[in-house]
Amino acid sequence: MKPPTPSPLTLDQLNVAALDDAVHWLDGVYEHSPWIVRAALAQRPLKTLAQLQYVCTQVVDGAPLQAQLDLIRAHPELSGKAMVANSLTAESTTEQASAGLTHCSAEEFATLQQLNADYNARFGWPFILAVRGPRGTGLSRSEIIATFARRLQAHPEAERHECLRAIHRIAALRLNALFGTTPEAGNAVWDALEDLATLSEPAYAAQGQLTVTYLSDAHRACAARIAQHMRDCGCDSVHIDAVGNVVGRYESDSCLRTSSGRKGPKTLKKSKALLTGSHYDTVRNAGKYDGRLGIYVPLACVLALHQQQRRLPFALEVVAFAEEEGQRYPATFLGSSALTGHFNPAWLDQVDAQGIPLRQALQDAGLDPDALPALQRNPADYLGFVEVHIEQGPVLHALNLPLGIVTAINASARFQGEVIGVASHAGTTPMGQRRDAACAVAELALFVEQRAAHDGDSVGTMGQLQVSAGSVNVVPGRCQFSLDLRAPTNAQRDRLVADVLQAAHAICARRGVTLTLTETLRASAAPSAPQWQARWEDAVSALGLPLHRLPSGAGHDAMQMHTAMPQAMLFVRGENGGISHNPLESTTADDMQLAVDAFTHLLAALAHEIDTANTTATPHPSPTLHAP
Numbered sequence: 118m119k120p121p122t123p124s125p126l127t128l129d130q131l132n133v134a135a136l137d138d139a140v141h142w143l144d145g146v147y148e149h150s151p152w153i154v155r156a157a158l159a160q161r162p163l164k165t166l167a168q169l170q171y172v173c174t175q176v177v178d179g180a181p182l183q184a185q186l187d188l189i190r191a192h193p194e195l196s197g198k199a200m201v202a203n204s205l206t207a208e209s210t211t212e213q214a215s216a217g218l219t220h221c222s223a224e225e226f227a228t229l230q231q232l233n234a235d236y237n238a239r240f241g242w243p244f245i246l247a248v249r250g251p252r253g254t255g256l257s258r259s260e261i262i263a264t265f266a267r268r269l270q271a272h273p274e275a276e277r278h279e280c281l282r283a284i285h286r287i288a289a290l291r292l293n294a295l296f297g298t299t300p301e302a303g304n305a306v307w308d309a310l311e312d313l314a315t316l317s318e319p320a321y322a323a324q325g326q327l328t329v330t331y332l333s334d335a336h337r338a339c340a341a342r343i344a345q346h347m348r349d350c351g352c353d354s355v356h357i358d359a360v361g362n363v364v365g366r367y368e369s370d371s372c373l374r375t376s377s378g379r380k381g382p383k384t385l386k387k388s389k390a391l392l393t394g395s396h397y398d399t400v401r402n403a404g405k406y407d408g409r410l411g412i413y414v415p416l417a418c419v420l421a422l423h424q425q426q427r428r429l430p431f432a433l434e435v436v437a438f439a440e441e442e443g444q445r446y447p448a449t450f451l452g453s454s455a456l457t458g459h460f461n462p463a464w465l466d467q468v469d470a471q472g473i474p475l476r477q478a479l480q481d482a483g484l485d486p487d488a489l490p491a492l493q494r495n496p497a498d499y500l501g502f503v504e505v506h507i508e509q510g511p512v513l514h515a516l517n518l519p520l521g522i523v524t525a526i527n528a529s530a531r532f533q534g535e536v537i538g539v540a541s542h543a544g545t546t547p548m549g550q551r552r553d554a555a556c557a558v559a560e561l562a563l564f565v566e567q568r569a570a571h572d573g574d575s576v577g578t579m580g581q582l583q584v585s586a587g588s589v590n591v592v593p594g595r596c597q598f599s600l601d602l603r604a605p606t607n608a609q610r611d612r613l614v615a616d617v618l619q620a621a622h623a624i625c626a627r628r629g630v631t632l633t634l635t636e637t638l639r640a641s642a643a644p645s646a647p648q649w650q651a652r653w654e655d656a657v658s659a660l661g662l663p664l665h666r667l668p669s670g671a672g673h674d675a676m677q678m679h680t681a682m683p684q685a686m687l688f689v690r691g692e693n694g695g696i697s698h699n700p701l702e703s704t705t706a707d708d709m710q711l712a713v714d715a716f717t718h719l720l721a722a723l724a725h726e727i728d729t730a731n732t733t734a735t736p737h738p739s740p741t742l743h744a745p
C-alpha cells in the first residue's frame with residue numbers, strides 16, 4: 118500500500134519520507150522514468166525545489182546515451198497517435214490540452230502529423246517541447262508549429278540536448294504543480310517585459326519585431342512605461358534624466374527618519390545607495406530580455422519591500438539605462454557613461470544614418486544636452502553597482518543551471534585587416550606559384566580558432582571575410598577581414614593578441630602576401646569586485662544551487678560603471694541554446710523568479726552587514742526570501 122501523495126507536497130515531507138514513498142510521490146515528474154527521481158532523492162536532504170530540479174538534470178546528464186534516448190522516446194508525440202487513442206499519461210493530457218492541441222483544426226492536425234513523421238525520420242525520436250512554455254501558461258498552436266518546423270532543421274546532437282532541456286522544463290512545471298508553487302515574482306517580471314515589448318518602432322512592429330533604438334518614439338514611450346512601472350512598484354521618486362535614463366529610487370530607512378523630522382540615532386550618517394539596473398534600448402529585431410531583465414528583477418524586489426512596508430539601511434537606485442547597444446550612433450554606453458562622467462561632449466556631434474546629430478536628437482526628445490555633466494554620480498554616495506543580465510550565451514543552458522556568477526567582463530581588442538596577394542588566372546597559375554590572399558586569411562582564421570581555444574576562456578572571431586570583386590576563375594588578390602579577440606584579463610588578452618599578430622605576419626611572409634592590420638578597439642577587462650562577486654555567490658548558494666563562475670563575453674553597462682565603483686553581475690540562463698540579439702532569446706518565469714530570489718537574498722545580506730557594522734543603529738529586519 119503506497120501512502121497518498123500529500124497535496125501540496127513539501128520538501129520537509131520529501132526529505133524524511135522512505136525512499137520508495139518519495140519516489141512514488143514524484144512518479145510522473147519524468148515520463149515513465151522513475152529512475153531519475155530515485156537517483157536524485159538519494160541526495161536528500163534537498164534544500165530547495167530548484168536544487169531538486171538541478172539534481173535531476175545531473176542524473177540525466179550522467180546517464181549513458183542509450184538511457185537518455187530511452188527517456189526521450191518515453192514521451193508521446195505532440196498531438197500524436199497516443200492522444201488520438203486517449204492513452205497519454207494524465208500529465209501529458211493536461212499539458213497538451215493547455216496548449217489547445219486537443220482542439221487542432223484539421224489543417225493543423227495534418228501539419229503536426231507531417232512534422233511528427235519528418236522529425237522521427239530525421240532524428241529517430243519524438244519531438245519534445247514543453248508546451249506550457251516559458252511562462253507556464255501554454256504556447257499557442259502556431260508557436261508550437263513554428264518551433265517544431267525550426268527544430269526539424271537542427272543538428273541531431275543539438276536537438277537531443279534541446280529535447281532533454283524540454284524534458285527538464287516539463288519536469289520543473291510538474292514539480293511546481295506537485296509542490297503548489299507559483300513563481301509569482303517571476304511571472305510579474307515576465308508580464309512587465311511582455312508589456313514593454315509591445316512598444317517597438319513601427320517599421321519593425323509591422324513585421325512583429327522588437328526594435329527600440331535610442332531616442333526613437335518607441336524608445337521615449339518605453340521610458341514613460343518604465344517610469345510608470347517604477348511608480349507602480351513603489352519607488353519613492355522616479356525621473357527621466359537628461360540622457361534618457363529612467364531612474365527610480367527606493368529610499369533607505371534613515372533617509373525617511375530624517376526627512377520625516379523624527380530624530381535618528383546621533384551617529385547616523387546619510388546612508389549610501391546600491392546602484393543597479395541595465396539598458397532598455399535594443400538591437401534591431403531583438404529579444405525581449407537583453408538589458409530589460411536587469412531593470413525588472415530589482416523592481417520586483419522594490420515591490421516586495423514596498424508591499425511589506427520595509428526599508429533597508431541603504432537606498433536602492435534602479436536605473437534603466439537609455440543606450441547601451443550602439444545601434445543609432447557610433448558611441449555606445451551613452452546611458453551609463455553619463456553616470457560615470459565619461460560621456461564625451463564630442464559625441465553630441467555624431468550623426469545617425471539620417472544625418473541627425475545626437476545633440477539635436479536629444480533636444481527633439483525634450484532632453485537638455487547641457488544638463489548631461491550634472492548626471493555624474495559621486496561614487497562616495499554608492500555602495501556599488503550590481504547588474505542582472507540574461508547570459509546571451511549557451512553555457513548555463515548546457516549546464517542546466519538557471520544562474521551563473523560573472524567573474525569579469527572580458528577585455529577585448531578589435532582589428533580590421535587586409536591581405537594583398539596577386540589576382541591571377543585560376544586555371545593557369547600552378548598551386549606553388551600563387552599569392553592567394555584569401556587562403557592566407559583562411560589560415561589565420563584557423564590559427565585564431567585554435568589559439569583562442571587553447572586558453573579555455575578566450576574567444577577569437579573573424580566575422581567578416583571579404584574577397585571584394587572576386588571571381589570564380591580568379592585567385593583572390595585581396596581579402597579584407599575583421600578580427601575580434603577577447604579574454605577575461607588584460608594580460609591574457611594581450612598574450613592572445615601578440616600570438617595572433619605574430620602568426621598573421623608569419624603566415625603572410627611565408628605566403629608572400631602583404632598584410633596591413635589596424636587596431637580599432639582595445640577595451641580593458643572589468644573584473645568583478647571580489648566582495649560583490651562573493652555576495653552573488655552567497656545568494657545563489659542560498660537557493661541550493663551550485664556555483665558556476667564564468668566571464669562575460671559581451672560588454673555590459675557594468676563595464677562602464679566599473680570605472681566609477683565596484684561592480685558584479687549575475688547571469689540568468691537563456692532558453693533556445695542561450696541565443697541572444699535574436700527574437701528567439703528567451704528565459705523562463707521560473708528562472709526570473711530565482712533571479713529575484715537571489716537579488717532579495719543579496720539585499721538582505723547587505724542590510725545585515727551594514728546593520729552589524731553600524732552597531733549604534735537600530736537592528737534592521739531582513740526582508741524575507743520568496744518561496745521556495
Ligand SMILES: [Zn+2]
Binds near residue numbers: 408
Ligand atoms: Zn544587454
